[in-house]
Amino acid sequence: MMRQPPVVVFARLLATLAVLIWVTTAVSQSERPPLTELSDVLGSAAGLEGYKRALLPGEIQLPRDHGPHPDYQSEWWYFTGNLETEDDAEFGFQLTFFRYATRAPGPTPANAWESPQIYMAHFAITDIAGDEHRVVQRFARPAGEVAGARSEPFAVWLDDWSAESLSEDFLPQRLRAHDAATDIALDLILRDGKPAVLQGDAGLSAKGPDAGNASWYYSKTRMPADGTLRFGAHEHAVRGLVWLDREWGTSALGDYATGWDWVGLQLQDGRDLMLYQLRDATGAALPESSGSLVDAQGVRRALTDSDFTMHPLDYWTSPATGTRWPTAWRIDVPNAGLELYAEAAVADQEQALAILYWEGSVNVLDGRGGERVGRGYLEMTGYEPDSP
Amino acid sequence: MSIRRVSGLDLLLAGGWRFYRQHPGQLLLTIAGIALGVATVVAIDLAAHSARQAFDATTQLLRGQATHYLERPGGYINESVLGELRRQWRLPASVPVLERSLRFARQPGRSVTMLATDPLAATRLNTGLGNTESTSARPTLELMAEPGSVLLTNALARELDVGAGDQLALIEPADVMRLTVAGLLPAEEGARFVVADLATAQRLFGRPGELSRIDLQVPTAQEARLATAMASRGLRLQTVAQRLGQFDGMTRSFRINLQALSLLALLVGAFLVYSTVSFTVVRRRATFGLLRALGASRPLIYAQVVLEALCLAAVGCLLGVLFGGVLGAGLVDLVSRTIGDLYLRSAVDKFGWSAFAVFKAVGVASAACLLAAFLPAREASQTTPHSGMQRASLERRRLKQLPLQVGGACACGLGGALVLANTSALEYAFAGIFLVLVAAALLTPALLIVMTQAVAAVGDRADGFWLAYAARSLAASLSRTGPSAAALMIAVAAFTGIGVMIGSFRASVDDWLNYSVDADVLIRVPTALNPSESEEFWARLTTLEGLAGATLSRRTALPDGDGLAGLLAIQSHPQAGRWPKSETPRDQILAQLSSGDTIIVSEPLAQKRGLAVGDQLNLLTPGGTVAFTVAAQFIDYTSELGLAAMDLSVYRRHFADQRIDTVSLHAERGQSEALLADARTALADFAGVQVADAGLLRGFVLQIFDRTFTITEVLRTIAGLVAVMAIFNALQAQRLETRRETGLLRAGGLTARSVTAISLLQTGLLGLGAGLVALPVGLTLAWLLIFVVNRLAFGWSMMFLPQPGVLLQSLVLATAAGIAAGWWPARAQVSQPPAVDLRAA
Structure with missing residues (x-):
């Protein structure tokens, strides 16, 4: 999911760190430290010197690139999925691993604590029938093998949260996470559904008009999964579909985009649709907005900003932050014959972890008849809390 | 108006009160003696207690909600264990800690503990790390982003006179990097330590990949399994409570040593009580005889003497506890520094009272006073109405007691030697040492009599009449000034013994350094x-x-x-x-x-x-x-x-x-x-x-080393003080004993100057005598401290090097104290007409 330009992820990471510290200082959570100060603290916000940049298309090689790319500033492994039990209870989940370098990597330091790499992970489960969403975040540096990633056999982990290939092949793969405080846990086996698709231009996904302001981006849009899920006291046997977005790059933050809306939808007819629109300060979609449609056989068709429209239909205002989130969308892809509604399965899937965002399970309805034609995930960022 | 009924005891107590009011010096000395003894015990106890309490406060900041910690006894943990704990054992609340001490160039004489951790992980145990005084999150983030950045506790920053942004040079470890103050931590008052990121600390101390311990939260169900698995790799899982226990165990020898030394001070105090009470009994034997003649029963007189001793003890204890508090607050810093130096554990200079410490000191002091009053009380109650009026009867009985004392001394000495030869427990070793000291104290009057007689013989030979006279007169009074002389001897012996022990230890360490760091x-x-x-x-x-x-x-x-x-x-x-x-x-x-x-x-x-x-x-x-x-x-x-x-x-x-x-x-x-x-x-x-x-x-x-032994030096000084008090006491007694004699001498035509000279000769002899006895006793004490106590407590051997300087110091202390203390009673003696002295006593 190319939802966010790496810089914005950086901003999110910084802010997350800030809030992490903030929470411990027992200062009201609504106050957030100014971002400029934080980027200043961590050093290299402006300086992209010494990092690799994503410049020319066609460099992605799998399985090598399932592993980490420490020469780039930021990177993530973004798993989302919709699951259901035998008796049709539905759940959504998100398990994301971020890697971020706080300064340009030099020779590997003798001491792992001096490594510039920081890992962050977000883990969320939505109990749709129970109308409840729980989320938790963790941070770690790679010292002591506490966090890290490797390519063959593939693994990425932070503590006991991990995605790990069960053999030399990328799939099947085991996805595990567990958190005692929120009492949620996930243990899934992912299998191969469709081949990986390279997003953007042969994997090179532009984030702005300047060269190098781009990232490498590929997706595994449909991985059948089964396993167990725990939400509070109950453990469930579950099965469903999982979507993986992989992205890494080094980008500078422009005044360009203020936020974005992203969807990854798995349709019952076997097609998978990914769309994102970058918004400017007025809320208008920017020309870098794009997407792709992968058919049942795994063949990808690129979509540009002129190929689709996304319009909010309904809003939910968070009682916690006062933010007004568009939780229902009209999505049209005329030349693919798609007229869809995407509706939040649970309105409150707000994630006030650090930077404020909304990431959650959606139901996909047919725009003409209204019947459900698929499930998916929606992510929205850059919506400001209403000032009191 | 009714006639107030006065009980016998009231009457007796009123008599006692009057006696002390007429001899305020006596009263003061006794109370001061008890107070000093109690104060020393209380101070040492409170200081050690405070250091223990504070020890935990330091690491509390990082520990937060940790229930356990993992360590490698005597070594460092490889940090790969951290990954295993987090991943295989699924214990996310595992926080790495590296703890070492360092020294700033601004404060070269004092070490500071550096607590290094991973700020990202520390929050998992809800530690106080994020609690920086600055209103932004910047300092804590800077720990990770800027190598060499540290947080200081408020107290430490004040001590070093630095603030955020200042740089600090180090002298230990040598100058690998400068540290930059990223912010201040409002830790517990008095807490002094430095917080850093692990990256900084591991580089600073040259320990990449190594941790002192891992603080963690372990569910009960997992505890036993984890402990077993870790033990097979030389790692120890301990509960947080055990950590305090470990601190106790580690510093046990150190604390027992201090306590024993402070008990020694109390022992000297008890001798002072004994000498005072027996002296007052001697002084009032006529009164007791009179009271017995008037019908006062033996138990009544017995009760009075004991009650008096208890009153003295109560006042002495009260003052002692107060003074001990003041002294203890001063010693906390020394104790916590020493613990930091010897055991590399951080402690806070925060003073706190402990009811137990006070109770213990008061209990021991009261018991010592009661014990000290026991013999004189018996003697007073045994005064017959008739014999009480006679001086000679008392002399006779005292003389009869001499063989008894020597016998008791032999028994105590033998018992002490037996205990010392056979024990492997530090507490028993100290008990043995006390027995040996008591033996020496019991032997002191007899030894002094022998010595004075030898001096008298020398005086006879050399035709030195006045020397012979002074010595014999002193010997005659020694039966009663004995207890004070014994107290003086013990104090000087402690002064000598501790001095020789420290000197020997220091010389040994110096010698060893020349071999080991050559x-x-x-x-x-x-x-x-x-x-x-x-x-x-x-x-x-x-x-x-x-x-x-x-x-x-x-x-x-x-x-x-x-x-x-x-x-x-x-x-x-x-x-x-x-x-x-x-x-x-x-x-x-x-x-x-x-x-x-x-x-x-x-x-x-x-x-x-x-x-x-x-x-x-x-x-x-x-x-x-x-x-x-x-x-x-x-x-x-x-x-x-x-x-x-x-x-x-x-x-x-x-x-x-x-x-x-x-x-x-x-x-x-x-x-x-x-x-x-x-x-x-x-x-x-x-x-x-x-x-x-x-x-x-x-x-x-x-x-x-010198800092470690500062406390011991403080105790030695206190022993010296007690010695001076003891000799004042002894000389008061001696003067009163010889009043009639000096009256006679003056009536016979001796000038005031000559009487004063004789008096000073006598008190100098007494001091020198006690000092001479104290030397072998002090050397024995030093020998026992070196070869028994240190062996048992630390396993260290050292050379036994009696330094002539220390021995000379002791003799000078004893003699000079004798002469100085003799000056005042001698002046009092000659300021009155001889008839007063003749009529007195």
Whole structure:
């Protein structure tokens, strides 16, 4: 999911760190430290010197690139999925691993604590029938093998949260996470559904008009999964579909985009649709907005900003932050014959972890008849809390 | 108006009160004696108690909600364990900690604890780390982003007079990097420590990949399994409560030593009580005789004397507790510094009261007073109405008691010696020492009589009438000034004994330093020089100017079951070095070490494991358990837990560890400064390599030593004070005893000046006599402290070196105190017409 330009992820990471510290200082959570100060603290916000940049298309090689790319500033492994039990209870989940370098990597330091790499992970489960969403975040540096990633056999982990290939092949793969405080846990086996698709231009996904302001981006849009899920006291046997977005790059933050809306939808007819629109300060979609449609056989068709429209239909205002989130969308892809509604399965899937965002399970309805034609995930960022 | 009914006891007490009101000096001395004894015990106890309480407050900040911690006894944990705990054991709330002490250039005489952690992980235990005073999150983030940035506690920042943004230079560890103050931590008042990111601390101390401990939250269900799994790898899982217990265990010897020394002060105090109470009884024997004639029963008189003693004790205790509090608050700093120096545990200089400490001191003091009052009370109650009026009867009885005292002394001495010869427990050893001291005290009056008679004989021979007179007159009164003289003797003996012990210990440490740190330049090598760096490093070493030879060493934790001790692998330079110091010749030791699976063990290790030369010690090596033969014992003061040493080649063969910690360079004659300068330049660009002047290091060790013994010096000074008080007491008694005599002398035509001279001669003799008795007793005390107490407490052996200076000091103290204290009563004596003295008594 190319939802966010790496810089914005950086901003999110910084802010997350800030809030992490903030929470411990027992200062009201609504106050957030100014971002400029934080980027200043961590050093290299402006300086992209010494990092690799994503410049020319066609460099992605799998399985090598399932592993980490420490020469780039930021990177993530973004798993989302919709699951259901035998008796049709539905759940959504998100398990994301971020890697971020706080300064340009030099020779590997003798001491792992001096490594510039920081890992962050977000883990969320939505109990749709129970109308409840729980989320938790963790941070770690790679010292002591506490966090890290490797390519063959593939693994990425932070503590006991991990995605790990069960053999030399990328799939099947085991996805595990567990958190005692929120009492949620996930243990899934992912299998191969469709081949990986390279997003953007042969994997090179532009984030702005300047060269190098781009990232490498590929997706595994449909991985059948089964396993167990725990939400509070109950453990469930579950099965469903999982979507993986992989992205890494080094980008500078422009005044360009203020936020974005992203969807990854798995349709019952076997097609998978990914769309994102970058918004400017007025809320208008920017020309870098794009997407792709992968058919049942795994063949990808690129979509540009002129190929689709996304319009909010309904809003939910968070009682916690006062933010007004568009939780229902009209999505049209005329030349693919798609007229869809995407509706939040649970309105409150707000994630006030650090930077404020909304990431959650959606139901996909047919725009003409209204019947459900698929499930998916929606992510929205850059919506400001209403000032009191 | 009714007539108030007065009980016999009231009457007696009123009599007692009047007596003390007429002799305020006596009263003051007694109360001061008790107060000083109590104060010392209370102060030492409170200081130790506060240090213990504060110990935990320091690490509390980082520990947060941790329930357990994991450590490698005597060593460091490889941080890969952290990944295992988090991943395999699914214990996300596992927080790595590296704790070491450092010294700032701004405050070279004092070490500060650095607590290093991962700020990202510390929040998982809800620690106070985020609680920086600054209103932004910046300082905590900076710990990770900026190498060398640290947080200081408020108290420490005030002490060093620094604020956020200031830079701090270090002198220990040597200047690897400067530290920058990123912010302040509002920790508990008085807490002084530095918080840093692990990256900073591991580089600073040259310990990449190593941790002191891991704080963690372990669910009960997992506890036993985790403990077993970790134990098989030499790691120990302890509860937070056990950590405090461990602190107690570790500092136990230190605290027992302090307490025993403070009890010694109380013992002297008790002698003062005894001498005062018996003196007042003697003074009032006529009154008691009169009261008995009037019908007062024996138990009544007995009760009065005991009650009086208790009143004295109560007032003395009250003052003692108050003064002890003041003194204790002053000592907390010393105690916590010493604990920091000796045990590398951080402690806070925060003073707190402990009801138990106060209760204990008051209890011991009251018991001592009661015991001290027992004999005089018996004597008073046995006064018959008739004999009470007669002086001679008392003299006779006192003389009769002499053999009894000598017998008691022999019994006590024998008992003490038996206890000392057979005990292996520190508490019993101190009990033995007390018995020996009591024996010496009981023997003192008899010895003084013998001495004064010898002086009198000398006076007769040399035709020195006045000398003979002064000595005989003193001997006659000694039956009653005896207790005070004994108190003086004990105080001077304590003064001497502690002084000799400290002096001997210091000389031993100095001597040992010259053997063990005999190089000119010390180089500390970070454990992770990469191969190419390593090659370059050795190449540069060999080209250093003025280099005669080098000794290489590697120090690790002894990898056995509870691995409490250190293991030193060393490649000693055969010509240049002098290490180790042992009874076995050095050449022989070095030859044996390089010949096979042979080790040498430090004395504490030999004692703790019961190892003799020729015994085998099993060590767990990566290749399995190997039996090493003990070739010799060597002297080492670096660890009371013990140290084993082997040849570097043997170590490398068995432990598959090629690293070196320390390189000691020996310079050609006269080249040490050039070598130091050259080493500094040549090795400047190796990160983490520290070059230190070995001479400076030796100075540091002695500085720490001196600080460690500051408390002991304080106790010694108190003993000296008590000695002065005791002699005042003794001389008061002596003057009153001889009033009639001096009255006679003056009536017979002696001038006031002559009487004063005789009086001073007598008090000087008394002081000198007590001092002379105190010398052998003090030397015995020192010998026992060195060869019994220190062996038991720390396993250290040291030389017994009575320093003439200390002995002379004691004699001068005793004599000068005698003369000075005699001056005042002598003046009082001649200020009255002789008739008053003649009529008195």
